[in-house]
Amino acid sequence: MNANFQVTVSKDYLSFSSAHFITFRGHKCESLHGHNYRVGVTVTGQVDPECQFVVDFAVLKEILRPMVDAIDHKVLLPTASPKLTLEESGDQLTVIYLGAPRYQFPRSDCALLPVTNTTAEMLAEYFATTMQAEIEGRGFDHLTELEIEVEESPGQAASYRAVLSPSVNVTLDTTTAGRTAISSTSTTG
Numbered sequence: 001m002n003a004n005f006q007v008t009v010s011k012d013y014l015s016f017s018s019a020h021f022i023t024f025r026g027h028k029c030e031s032l033h034g035h036n037y038r039v040g041v042t043v044t045g046q047v048d049p050e051c052q053f054v055v056d057f058a059v060l061k062e063i064l065r066p067m068v069d070a071i072d073h074k075v076l077l078p079t080a081s082p083k084l085t086l087e088e089s090g091d092q093l094t095v096i097y098l099g100a101p102r103y104q105f106p107r108s109d110c111a112l113l114p115v116t117n118t119t120a121e122m123l124a125e126y127f128a129t130t131m132q133a134e135i136e137g138r139g140f141d142h143l144t145e146l147e148i149e150v151e152e153s154p155g156q157a158a159s160y161r162a163v164l165s166p167s168v169n170v171t172l173d174t175t176t177a178g179r180t181a182i183s184s185t186s187t188t189g
């Protein structure tokens with residue numbers, strides 16, 4: 001049972017069409033625009049000795065799909081940006097960039113995400129860490145890694161890999177637990 005297996009789910013319905021803009025170094029800020037994003041998840045681990053699968057595909061879809069649906073057809077806004085301030089007033093949300101109002105949206109049209117910038121990299125980390133908590137909470141001790149890929153457009157994607165922590169009754173070198181490096185296959189735009 002030393003072999004590592006991987007399962008991947010990357011379905012057409014794991015996609016979202018959303019608006020965003022990112023901030024660059026200094027005082028550059030993109031114009032608002034949209035992408036047809038697609039999310040894929042790959043989980044690494046040993047096969048369950050009884051079922052002979054790493055994890056039921058249905059479980060991955062059940063966790064990921066609501067996260068995707070929640071931000072579909074929304075304006076994606078970062079709540080942890082050092083350059084943007086989001087001000088809610090009634091049902092309106094004003095985006096202030098470096099002290100000056102830049103956009104105003106109906107609050108219900110926005111998805112506020114705990115990231116510093118809505119790059120594909122940060123969206124991948126957001127999906128991965130949220131999904132990581134869900135999977136660890138379900139006690140899948142035989143799973144070791146979770147990788148999320150966010151594709152902004154065909155052939156242009158970023159990914160984030162999280163190392164999964166087994167529950168306390170499994171022996172593990174704890175120095176390997178937690179997040180690992182981000183790997184990006186292209187820049188965003």
Ligand SMILES: [Zn+2]
Nearest residue numbers: 020033035189
């Ligand atoms: Zn973009």
